Each structure stands twice: as structure tokens, then as C-alpha cells.
Amino acid sequence: MRTQVAIVGAGPAGLLLSHLLARGGVDSVVLETRSEQYVAARIRAGILEHSSVELLESAGLGARLRAEGDEHRGIHLQWPRERHHLDFVELTGRSVWVYGQTEVQKDLVAARRAGGQEIIYEVSDVALHDVDSDRPSVTYADRSGAVQRLDADVIAGCDGSFGPSRAAVPAARTFERVYPYSWLGILADVAPSTDELIYAWHPDGFALHSMRSATVSRLYLQVPNGTDPASWSDDRIWDALATRLGHGQNGWKLTPGPITDKSVLPMRSRVQTPMRHGNLFLAGDAAHIVPPTGAKGLNLAIADVALLSRALIARIRENDPRLADTYSETAQRRVWRCTHFSWWMTTMLHTSGDPFDAELQLSQLRWVASSRAGATGLAENYAGLPIFI
Ligand code: FAD
Numbered sequence: 600m601r602t603q604v605a606i607v608g609a610g611p612a613g614l615l616l617s618h619l620l621a622r623g624g625v626d627s628v629v630l631e632t633r634s635e636q637y638v639a640a641r642i643r644a645g646i647l648e649h650s651s652v653e654l655l656e657s658a659g660l661g662a663r664l665r666a667e668g669d670e671h672r673g674i675h676l677q678w679p680r681e682r683h684h685l686d687f688v689e690l691t692g693r694s695v696w697v698y699g700q701t702e703v704q705k706d707l708v709a710a711r712r713a714g715g716q717e718i719i720y721e722v723s724d725v726a727l728h729d730v731d732s733d734r735p736s737v738t739y740a741d742r743s744g745a746v747q748r749l750d751a752d753v754i755a756g757c758d759g760s761f762g763p764s765r766a767a768v769p770a771a772r773t774f775e776r777v778y779p780y781s782w783l784g785i786l787a788d789v790a791p792s793t794d795e796l797i798y799a800w801h802p803d804g805f806a807l808h809s810m811r812s813a814t815v816s817r818l819y820l821q822v823p824n825g826t827d828p829a830s831w832s833d834d835r836i837w838d839a840l841a842t843r844l845g846h847g848q849n850g851w852k853l854t855p856g857p858i859t860d861k862s863v864l865p866m867r868s869r870v871q872t873p874m875r876h877g878n879l880f881l882a883g884d885a886a887h888i889v890p891p892t893g894a895k896g897l898n899l900a901i902a903d904v905a906l907l908s909r910a911l912i913a914r915i916r917e918n919d920p921r922l923a924d925t926y927s928e929t930a931q932r933r934v935w936r937c938t939h940f941s942w943w944m945t946t947m948l949h950t951s952g953d954p955f956d957a958e959l960q961l962s963q964l965r966w967v968a969s970s971r972a973g974a975t976g977l978a979e980n981y982a983g984l985p986i987f988i
């Protein structure tokens with residue numbers, strides 16, 4: 600089989616890239632190891648920045664987002680006895696949207712189907728070949744076990760941190776930070792107890808109150824690395840959330856409800872550079888991982904493929920390699936900005952057990968909440984920079 604762009608991975612990066620390429624008149628085939636149902640059900644990100652919403656809208660993917668998503672003006676930042684609202688719209692003119700990655704994924708799959716673009720699920724033994732030549736290819740075993748070969752002009756590695764693409768960039772440099780804590784995340788069938796997200800510093804550890812809809816809440820607790828989710832009963836989770844989020848303070852109440860999903864997520868920062876080798880281009884989690892605090896991972900994946908689609912369309916349709924040649928460098932400017940922001944949010948809000956660190960964190964939080972300059976810095980980064988900077 601032959602296509603113009605072979606895309607490895609049907610997460611948001613791979614599917615959005617396929618969609619944007621098709622709109623620019625470039626064909627692609629997407630290969631995915633998991634089943635369509637598995638990918639669709641994976642619970643992950645929940646927050647879209649302003650530019651991501653604009654991009655999805657301009658690509659014809661905004662209808663359900665606008666109808667079912669929820670626009671937030673900002674976030675609440677809190678520590679014991681204090682809660683402050685940061686109004687991003689007032690500070691920067693930009694808002695964020697609560698719209699689950701599961702929903703973005705459904706919209707992308709529907710758009711791919713409507714466009715007649717091929718997504719091949721449940722492949723195995725995916726291998727990349729001759730990426731530094733003009734005739735790169737991907738081999739894989741299909742669902743029946745038969746070995747297939749996909750020839751392409753370009754391969755896009757959108758296969759996350761565990762896929763084979765990132766290892767196919769020789770002599771890549773990797774920068775990494777592993778954090779000494781994880782998140783216990785729950786999904787609960789209960790109306791959110793807050794209008795906008797609450798990021799809470801607490802001596803027992805960080806807590807985050809997020810949401811997916813008017814009837815579904817998403818909440819997270821800082822826990823030690825290696826925590827077994829089974830060691831946290833539902834009651835223990837709600838008790839810890841109530842303590843850390845300040846149940847009872849100034850009349851605020853956390854309403855518990857049935858927990859439908861419980862998982863532990865390790866936290867790391869990782870940046871691999873360059874994001875290109877010959878005719879292989881990396882995008883999304885294949886090239887970088889951020890810790891979840893600050894909600895940048897999905898947004899970075901969207902920004903990468905906005906740049907990459909433009910570069911590949913210019914190269915394939917107009918034989919103009921300039922954007923492809925600068926893709927890695929351009930993408931990395933945003934990657935490092937978001938890597939810094941995610942690291943900063945993470946280290947400001949998670950307790951380390953060291954009292955000196957705790958005083959510095961509280962001082963930083965007070966400054967962010969009370970200074971317009973401090974609040975604007977957080978707001979600019981959280982609501983996000985324009986995609987084409
Ligand atoms: P992925 O979504 O990982 O997709 C990669 C795909 O490649 C997968 O479907 C995988 O199965 C497939 N694949 C792997 N190996 C192969 C192979 N050999 N061949 C073919 N396919 C392969 N980000 C935010 O912006 N905001 C948030 O609020 C946020 N919250 C998060 C909360 C949680 C709990 C988690 C886990 C993540 C969160 N993130 C958030 C991060 C975000 O989910 C990821 O950054 C995003 O999914 C990256 O998209 P991607 O397409 O690059 O990678």
C-alpha cells in the first residue's frame with residue numbers, strides 16, 4: 600500500500616494530523632496498535648486552551664465542543680484558609696474550555712470516517728524503515744497476522760512515549776525529570792462542587808478538582824510513587840479530597856458521589872530533540888511528556904500537528920521544504936515554554952515534606968494570587984500562546 604503520509608498512532612496527534620492533511624489535499628493512512636474502543640475510552644486530558652479551541656473550530660471540529668463543552672474564565676488557586684480566583688479573560692483576553700480528550704477523540708474519528716480516510720486498528724510489530732531516505736516505509740502485522748507494508752513520502756511518529764518512532768531518531772538528545780510523587784485520579788458520577796477548577800496546595804499534598812460535565816467530576820490527589828489504587832478506598836479518597844480542598848471553609852462543601860474510575864499516574868517531564876530525522880517527524884507525546892499539572896499535554900500535541908500539517912502540505916503539494924526544515928526548532932520553542940510551565944506549576948503545588956520548600960511555595964502562591972504581574976504570567980501560560988508564534 601502507498602500513501603503520502605504514514606501516521607503511526609491514532610491518538611489526538613495522529614488523528615488531527617490526518618484530518619488537517621486531508622483538508623490540505625494530502626493523503627494519509629493511520630496505524631494504531633489498540634482497538635478503536637480502547638482508544639476512545641481512555642480517560643485523559645480535560646482542558647483545551649484558547650488556541651486549541653480556535654484550531655479545532657477552524658478545522659470544522661468545533662460544533663460539539665461549542666455545544667457540549669464548558670468555557671471557563673479562569674481557575675481557583677488555594678492553600679489552607681485562602682482561595683483566590685484568577686480571571687484569565689480579564690488578565691489576558693483568553694479563556695479555556697472543559698472538553699474531555701475522549702470527546703475530542705470521538706469528533707476526530709467521526710471526521711476521519713466522513714472524509715473516507717483510513718485508520719487501521721489493532722496492528723502489531725510496527726517497524727519504521729529507511730526514514731533517512733526518499734522512500735521510507737512502515738511494516739506491520741494486521742489483525743489477521745499478515746505482514747503488510749506501507750510506503751510513504753513521509754512518516755509522522757504520533758505514537759506516544761511507548762511507540763517505536765522516538766527511538767528511530769538516532770543521536771537524539773533527551774532531557775528528563777522524574778518527580779517523587781504521582782496522582783491518584785478519579786472520575787465520579789456527581790455534579791462538580793465548583794464552577795471552575797480548584798488547584799489546591801495542602802500540607803498533606805496537592806489536590807485538584809476538575810470536571811468533565813455538569814454531572815461528572817474529575818478529581819486528583821498527590822500520592823507517593825508506587826501507590827496501589829486499591830489501597831485507597833472510596834471513603835479514604837473523599838475524606839482526603841475534603842481535607843485538601845477545604846470542605847467546610849467559608850461555607851464551601853465538597854459533595855462526594857459514586858467513583859466510576861480510579862487510577863494512579865506517574866509524573867515526568869521529558870523532551871527529545873530534534874523532532875525530525877530525514878523523513879520522520881515526531882509530534883505529541885512521542886517527542887515530549889509533561890507532568891499533568893497545568894493541562895498542557897494534549898494542547899502541545901495539537902500545537903505540534905498544526906505546525907506539522909502546514910509544513911507537510913507545503914512540502915508535498917508545493918515542493919517547498921522551508922517549514923519542514925524549521926519544524927523541530929519552531930515546535931521546540933513552545934515545547935520548552937510548556938515544559939517550564941508544567942514543571943513550575945508542579946513544583947509550586949506538590950508538597951515534598953521539606954518545610955523550607957513549603958514556605959517558598961506558599962510565598963510564591965501568595966505572590967501569584969496578589970500581584971497582577973504574577974497572575975498574568977500564570978494566566979498567559981495556562982490559557983496558552985497563539986499557535987503560530
Ligand atoms: P497518545 O494519546 O498517547 O496517542 C498515541 C497513540 O499511539 C496511542 O493510541 C497508542 O496506542 C498508539 N501507539 C503506541 N505504540 C504504537 C505502535 N507501535 N504502532 C501504532 N500505534 C501505536 N493534557 C492536556 O493538555 N490537558 C489535560 O488536562 C491533561 N490531563 C491528562 C490527564 C491524564 C490522566 C493523562 C494520562 C494525561 C493528561 N494529559 C493532559 C496529557 C494528554 O492526554 C496527552 O499529552 C495526549 O494524549 C497526547 O496525545 P498523542 O496523540 O501525542 O499521544
Ligand code: DHB
Pocket residue numbers: 643644645646796809810817890891892893894895
Ligand atoms: C485535568 C488535568 C490536569 O492535569 C489539569 O491541570 C487540569 C484538569 C483534567 O483531567 O480534567
